[in-house]
Amino acid sequence: MAKRVAIVGAGVSGLASIKCCLEEGLEPTCFERSDDLGGLWRFTEHVEEGRASLYKSVVSNSCKEMSCYSDFPFPEDYPNYVPNAQFLEYLKMYANHFNLLKCIQFKTKVCSVTKRPDFTVTGQWDVVTLREGRQESTVFDAVMVCTGLLTHPNLPLDSFPGINTFKGQYFHSRQYKHPDIFKDKRVLVIGAGNSGADIAVEASHVAKKVFLSTTGGAWVISRVCDSGLPWDMVFTTRFQSMFRNSLPTAVVTWWMARKMNSWFNHANYGLVLKDRTQLKEYVINDELPGRIITGRVLIKPSVKEVKEDSVIFSGPPEEQPIDIIVFATGYTFAFPFLDETVVKVENDQASLYKYIFPAHLEKPTLAVIGLIGSLGSMIPTGETQARWAVRVLKGVNNLPPRSVMREEVNARKENKPTGFGLRYSKALQSDYIPYIDELLTYIDAKPNLFSLLLTDPRLALAVFFGPCTPYQFRLTGPGKWKGARNAILTQWDRTIKATKTRTVHESPFPFASLLTVFLVLLVAIFLFCL
Numbered sequence: 001m002a003k004r005v006a007i008v009g010a011g012v013s014g015l016a017s018i019k020c021c022l023e024e025g026l027e028p029t030c031f032e033r034s035d036d037l038g039g040l041w042r043f044t045e046h047v048e049e050g051r052a053s054l055y056k057s058v059v060s061n062s063c064k065e066m067s068c069y070s071d072f073p074f075p076e077d078y079p080n081y082v083p084n085a086q087f088l089e090y091l092k093m094y095a096n097h098f099n100l101l102k103c104i105q106f107k108t109k110v111c112s113v114t115k116r117p118d119f120t121v122t123g124q125w126d127v128v129t130l131r132e133g134r135q136e137s138t139v140f141d142a143v144m145v146c147t148g149l150l151t152h153p154n155l156p157l158d159s160f161p162g163i164n165t166f167k168g169q170y171f172h173s174r175q176y177k178h179p180d181i182f183k184d185k186r187v188l189v190i191g192a193g194n195s196g197a198d199i200a201v202e203a204s205h206v207a208k209k210v211f212l213s214t215t216g217g218a219w220v221i222s223r224v225c226d227s228g229l230p231w232d233m234v235f236t237t238r239f240q241s242m243f244r245n246s247l248p249t250a251v252v253t254w255w256m257a258r259k260m261n262s263w264f265n266h267a268n269y270g271l272v273l274k275d276r277t278q279l280k281e282y283v284i285n286d287e288l289p290g291r292i293i294t295g296r297v298l299i300k301p302s303v304k305e306v307k308e309d310s311v312i313f314s315g316p317p318e319e320q321p322i323d324i325i326v327f328a329t330g331y332t333f334a335f336p337f338l339d340e341t342v343v344k345v346e347n348d349q350a351s352l353y354k355y356i357f358p359a360h361l362e363k364p365t366l367a368v369i370g371l372i373g374s375l376g377s378m379i380p381t382g383e384t385q386a387r388w389a390v391r392v393l394k395g396v397n398n399l400p401p402r403s404v405m406r407e408e409v410n411a412r413k414e415n416k417p418t419g420f421g422l423r424y425s426k427a428l429q430s431d432y433i434p435y436i437d438e439l440l441t442y443i444d445a446k447p448n449l450f451s452l453l454l455t456d457p458r459l460a461l462a463v464f465f466g467p468c469t470p471y472q473f474r475l476t477g478p479g480k481w482k483g484a485r486n487a488i489l490t491q492w493d494r495t496i497k498a499t500k501t502r503t504v505h506e507s508p509f510p511f512a513s514l515l516t517v518f519l520v521l522l523v524a525i526f527l528f529c530l
Contacts (some may be wrong), residue, residue, distance in 0.1 A: 003026060003027055003141050004026075004027045004029070004139075004140045004141045004142075005017075005021050005026050005027065005028045005029070005140060005141065005142045005143070005144060005390075005393065006028075006029055006030075006031065006110075006113070006125065006127045006138070006140040006142070006143045006144070007021070007028050007029065007030040007031070007103075007143075007144045007146060008030075008031055008110050008113075008143070008144070008145050008146055008147055008337070009030070009031075009032060009039060009145070009146040009147045009148065010030050010032035010037040010038070010039065010104050010106075010146075011037070011038065011039020011040060011041070011052075011146060011147075011148055011370075012039060012040075012041070012091065012370070012378060012379045012382060013039075013146040013148070013369040013370035013378070013382035013383075013385075013386065014030055014032070014037075014039070014144075014146035014369075015037065015091060015094060015095055015100055016069065016369075016379070016382055016383040016386045017030075017144045017146055017369055017382075017386040017389075017390070018030050018100045018103050018104070019098050019100060019386075020383075020386040020387050020389075020390040021103075021144075021390055022098070022099075022100075022103070023390075023479060024390050024391065024394050024396075025394075026142075026390065026393070026394060028103045028144075029103060029105065029138075029140075030100075030103050030104040030105065031104075031105050031108045031109070031110050031127075031129055032104055032105065032106050032107075032108065033048075033050055033051065033107070033108060033109040033110070034048055034051055034106065034107070035106050035107050036106065037091060037092065037095055037101075037104065038088045038091050038092075039051065039052055039148060040052035040054060040148060040150060041054070041084050041087045041088045041091060042088050043055075043056060043058070043084050043085065043088075045177060047174060047175060050109070050147075050151055051151060052148055052150040052151055053150075053174045053175075054084055055176050055177050055178070055198070055199070055202075056084075056177055056178055057198070057202060058083070058084045058198075059081050059082065059083050059084070060081050060082045060083075060084075060087060061081070061194065061223070061284040062081075062232050062376070062377035063080045063081055063223070063230035063231075063232055063233060063495070064078055064079070064080055064081070064082055064494075064498075065080075065230070065233060065467065065469050065491050065494065065495055066230070066232045066233060066236060066376065066377050066380075066467060066468075066469055066470070067082075067377035067378075067379050067380070068090075068379065068380075068469075068470055069094055069379055069380070069383055069470065070380055070383060070384075070470035070471060070472075070473045070474045070481070070484075071471075071474050071479070071481040071483070071484070072093075072094050072097065072098075073471075073487055073494070074090055075090070075093075076494050076497060076498075077498075078090070078498065079498050080223075080230050080495055080498045080499065081223050081230070105129075105131070107131060107132070108129050108130070108131040109129065109130045109131070110127065110128070110129055110337045111128040111129060111130050111135065111337060112126075112127075112128045112337050112338075113125055113126070113127050113128075113143055113145075113337050113338055113342070113366075114126050114128075114339060115342070116139065119362065119363065120362045120363070122141075122363075123141065123142070123362075123363030123364075123365035124139055124140065124141055124365070125139070125140050125141075125142070125143050125365070125366070126138075126139060127139075127140050127143065141365065141393075142365040142366065142367075142393040143365065143366045143367070144366075144367045144368075144369055144386070144389065144390075144393075145335060145338070145343075145366070145367070145368045145369065146369045146370055146382070147335070147370075148333075148370055148371075149331060149333050149370070149371060149373070150174075150331050151331070151333070152331055152332045152333060152334050153172040153173075153174045153329075153330075153331055153332075154172075154329050154330045154331055154332050155172050155327055155329065156327075156329055160303055160305075160306050161304075161305050161306065162305050162306040162307055163306045165306070165307065165308050166306050166307070166308060166309075166325065167308045167309055168309060168322060168323045168324055168325065169181075169323070169324045169325070170324070170325035170326070170327065171325075171326065171327070172326075172327045172328075172329070173189075173191075173195045173196065173199060173326055173327065173328040173329075174331075176195075176199055176326060179199075179202040179203055179205065179206050179207075180206070181324070182202075182203040182206050182207040182210075182324060183206045183207070184206070184207070184208050185207050185208055185323040185324050186207070186208050186209045186211075186320070186321055186322050186323045186324075187200075187203045187207045187209070187210045187211070187322070187323065187324045187325075187326065188210075188211045188213060188300075188303075188311060188320075188322045188324070188325045188326070189203070189210070189211070189212050189213065189325075189326045189328055190213045190303060190325065190326065190327050190328060190329060191213070191214070191327065191328035191329045191330065192212055192213075192214035192217070192218040192271065192283065192299075192328075193218070193281065193283060193328055193330060194281070194283055194284060194285070195328045196212060196214075196326075196328030197212070197218075197220065197283050197285040197288050198285065199326055199328060200212040200288070200291070200297050201285060201287045201288055201291050201297065203326075204291045204296035204297050205296075209298070210291075210296060210297045210298065211297075211298050211299075211300045211320060211322075212297055212298070212299050212300065213300045213301065213302060213303055213313070214270075214271070214299065214300075214301070214302075215274070215301070215302040216273060216274040216275065216280070217266065217270075217271050217272050217273040217274050218271055218273070218280065218282075218283045219256075219260045219266065219271075219273065219280065219282050219283065220260075220263075220264075220266070220271060220282075220283045220284075220285055220288055220289065221260065221263065221282050221283070221284060222263060222284075222285070222286045223284055223286055224286065228499070229495065230495065231284070232376075232377075232467070233467035233469075233491075233495065234467070236375070236376060236432060236433065236467055236468050237464075237465060237466060237467055237468055238433060238449075238463065238464050238465075238468055239464055239465050241431070241432075241433040241434065241468070244421050244422060245420060245421035245422075245431070245434070246420065246421075247420065247421070248419060248420060249277070249417060249418075249419055249420060249421065249422070252420075252421060252422055253276055253277060256279070256422075257276060263289070264289045269289060269292050269293075269299060270292075270299035270300075271299060279422045279429070281373065281429075282375075300313045300318075300320075301313050301314050301315065302314045304317060306325075307319075309321055309322070309323075310322055311325070332345075332348060333345065333348070333350075333371065335368075342358060342361070342366065343358055343366075343368065349413055350368070350371065351406070351409045351413075352368055352371065352409065353399065353405040353408060353409055354385075354388075354438070354439070355368075355371055355372040355385070355430065356368055356369065356371075356385055356388075356389055357389070357392070357399060357405070359402060359405035359406045359408075359409045360402060360406065361402075364392055364393070364399050365393060367385075367386075367389035367392070367393065369382050369385050369386050369389060370382040370385070372385075372429075372430055372435075373429045373430070374429065374430045374431070374432040374435055374436075375429075375431065375432045376432030376433075376436070376468075377470075379470070380436070380470035380473065381432070381435075381436065383470070383473075384436050384439045384440065384473060385439060387439070387443055387445070387478070387479060388439045388442050388443050391442075391443055391478070397442055397443065432468075433468050436468075436473065440473055440477070443477055443478055443479075444476070444477040444478070445473060445474075445475075445476055445477030445478060445479065445480075446476075446477075447463055447472055447475045447476060448476070449463060449464055452475075453520070456485075457520050458489070459485055459488065459489065460520075461519055461520065462488050462489060462491075463475075463488065465519065466488070466491070466492075467491065469487070469488060469491050471483075471484045471487040471488045471491070472484070472488060475488075
């Protein structure tokens with residue numbers, strides 16, 4: 001059984017991993033190379049090596065009810081979508097509340113993590129760290145890697161002929177901090193992901209002209225969904241997940257396109273996806289369509305060639321003068337402190353069972369937390385991964401034979417369509433609710449809907465039809481939280497309170513009780529037919 005656990009990184013997944021270790025009676029030591037916790041959510045004016053970097057205006061794309069730790073809600077007075085400074089405050093509240101700071105060694109870089117000579121017997125690791133110019137080697141029973149996805153920028157300059165002749169300024173979006181640099185400039189943003197859209201919108205308020213170049217298009221949605229509610233609280237429900245996954249992929253794809261185009265027709269805005277059969281990450285941006293329709297942002301195809309002071313867009317060729325190019329071309333991931341024999345990264349994939357455990361290791365004593373792109377928030381995803389991983393490291397839960405794990409990993413890498421539900425464009429992507437439920441099943445913490453319907457029908461309705469908030473993951477099993485039920489039943493109150501800052505009076509809905517009875521019967525019939 002593992003006792004001493006090394007945790008690399010004190011971001012959202014690292015903090016959750018520390019807490020999970022403490023709850024299971026283990027002894028975690030977290031190494032953080034910077035001088036504070038928070039990872040991605042800690043804004044600095046300069047880019048720090050080995051740490052994710054964000055720009056000043058970043059706001060969460062997942063609302064506070066969906067992106068909190070499962071037993072620690074955001075403060076009620078926080079907005080539904082949280083600016084980065086407040087998000088960092090929340091992480092510090094979490095660390096203080098659960099007394100996690102005592103386990104973190106700041107300004108400590110992990111240089112290497114290697115197997116001990118007797119690894120096949122003990123599963124132990126030698127962890128070499130660097131602090132204030134002094135190296136130290138320590139033996140740990142297990143290691144949890146929590147360095148995230150956004151630390152190694154992908155800058156494909158070879159794909160842009162003539163870039164070396166460009167006399168203007170170009171840089172990766174990781175370097176971007178403030179829009180002032182774009183004042184009165186002609187700006188080209190390459191890549192229509194979340195960062196690319198954000199930067200193009202910000203630049204459009206001060207720049208002379210802004211182009212947003214995309215090869216494959218993007219589904220753009222607003223944080224504000226039906227009836228003014230947060231998009232992910234409307235979209236991410238158990239009912240919708242089951243319904244989507246029971247339909248043929250072609251039907252789901254059609255329905256998704258119809259839903260995405262209900263805000264604006266993506267084809268008319270030059271953003272329609274080139275391949276609509278595979279789901280890409282949504283672009284969450286409240287302003288982009290408005291900037292396009294007012295001519296402040298112009299959508300363009302891929303760049304064919306870069307010249308000294310201009311670029312030529314592909315088919316049909318069109319040349320535009322440009323002063324600044326921003327490459328919002330995403331990230332690769334790597335583990336420079338790990339040997340390739342431990343975790344090998346190929347084509348932006350790693351051979352990790354359930355996206356966590358290297359499938360080939362003789363002893364399951366190393367876990368990678370947060371290396372997944374689900375449709376849900378990273379906090380509850382990483383936290384749930386850590387809850388299961390820690391129990392495996394402790395020896396409470398067991399993994400299947402290595403041959404079984406390798407077979408599953410290889411099948412996932414092939415990314416073959418099932419014919420039902422959503423089909424994802426990348427092997428690292430996963431359907432949020434089914435993935436979380438699978439991990440919860442391993443630790444006996446998945447909520448039993450049928451049992452809830454018999455004992456607590458009000459809660460059962462909220463769990464099945466309402467947003468799949470992280471509190472659901474603490475209703476039962478190890479780590480059960482006594483406040484989970486109340487947090488679920490009051491989640492809409494906190495959501496509305498954040499926006500309803502002026503008191504208004506509304507007439508009550510006369511058929512509310514009849515609707516409740518109907519929904520209870522509908523759930524009963526649905527569960528009986530499963």
